[in-house]
Amino acid sequence: MRIPFSAMLGLGLTALMVLAAIFSPLIAPYGLNETVGKVWENPSAQFWLGTDTIGRDIFSRLVYGGAVTIFVALASSALAFSMGAFFGFLAAVRGGWIDTGLSRLVDVMMAVPSLIVALVVLSVLPLTLTTLVLVMGVLDSTRVFRLSRAVAADIAVMDYVEAAKLRGEGQVWIIFREILPNAMSPLVAEFGMRFIFAVLFISTLSFLGLGIQPPLADWGGMVRENKDGLIYGKSAAMVPAIAIAVLAIAVNLVADWVLSRTTSLKGGRNG
Template sequence: MMRIPISALIGLFFTGLYFSIAIFADFISPYGVAEIVGDAWEGPSATHWLGTDTIGRDMLSRMIYGGQTTIFVATMATLISFGLGSIFGFFAAVKGGWVDQILSRLVDLMMSIPTLISALVVLTVMPVTLPILIVVMGILDSTRVFRLSRAVAVDITVMDYVEAARLRGERQLWIIFREILPNALSPLVAEMGLRFIFAVLFISTLSFLGLGVQPPMADWGGIVKENKEGLSFGITAALYPAFAIATLAISVNLVADWVLNRTTSLKGGRG
């Protein structure tokens, strides 16, 4: 820990702070997520530290619950994308041949369509619920993870310890989970931070466009949408969630950069 740079420590602190607030939102929030406690767009006060929103709800409570929803959706979508992308990427690298070609071309086809457009088309014809949001985001983002995991796995599959495992007659699943995954884990962990931030920005964008988290639930993108008209009158309510998104993105990126700098080369095999 003493060798961790200051930038990474700052990133770890703020990332941990945001996740802690999200976990304990029900205990630290002064009001309910949809509870009207004052007039519209009241300024900061001792009662409402961040003021109120467009219909008189406490902004601090909205920010806390909004962070909980945003971080939960982004985390689950990231786990799904890495689960799907890494498994299929490793499988394509190990099998090679026509299996690799089919999977790679399918991913190329999915990536040829902008992710936001794909999500908007799907969510327009499906009910917008949290499980559907998470699955749609996870599947769309898994294409990027597939590309990374396949590229890393292709380099690992030609190493001596993988060839030795093949000669011993080990099964492909054993090779993937016991030989490739441990040696590909470091670059994947570094990439996970970047994909998490993409998921935060993605869900915030969808909510701002009206196809993300639906009322009465709150998320940071939706809070920006609800209070954006106040900017014309000098009301700063819409800036709080924007600031939260920016600081979370910077914090996670600082941690991801530190992890990436420590894992610039692949680990050696287990022999």
């Protein structure tokens, strides 16, 4: 199987950023909140990306902030897919009032923009990593529910699913042994998209002051802390913004390849 250059580039960049997040204590030359220089110093041999608004090393904070950003985005995406896929498959298999009730509940949740709901909820709850993961996961599960239900509805009418029902297999067996394996490809592609939306979402919340709280750091919070430097021509706020953009492009390249490969395989089987 030949992997295109764009997918290889996306895989390489994504792997590089994930490894940097995992080994952040070994890579970062300074501590997360250690003041090591003057305010907004330019990049140099000592400070590769310069310093921030109170003299902390931007490269070190970028590495540590990447670990927090990626962890929260991955955890919330995993929660969203666990909830959304399970209830989506359940609605497609059971049908009837369960399908109708779950679908209408999701419609109600999606009627209000996720950012507004998150801002309201987070303004009254303690701003911990657990709270952020739960809020983001539940809100994003509505999108996963719709995709999972649509995919499962097409699979549920296949001959092998009908054969499993005739054998007397239970609904849990049908969901996890018949539907889930055949729905993995579109779900994997969608996971990449949901992960990027989670990165952008947590960065937006942090920029607005309701995301990751000090002493921890994340990329959105770094943009917020250093935005005033743009007035003086300092690029401290641009570095984490570029990191968000690079991660988004890299994961999207991989997701596009997975989706295109899934489409081509379906076309080949249909042909």
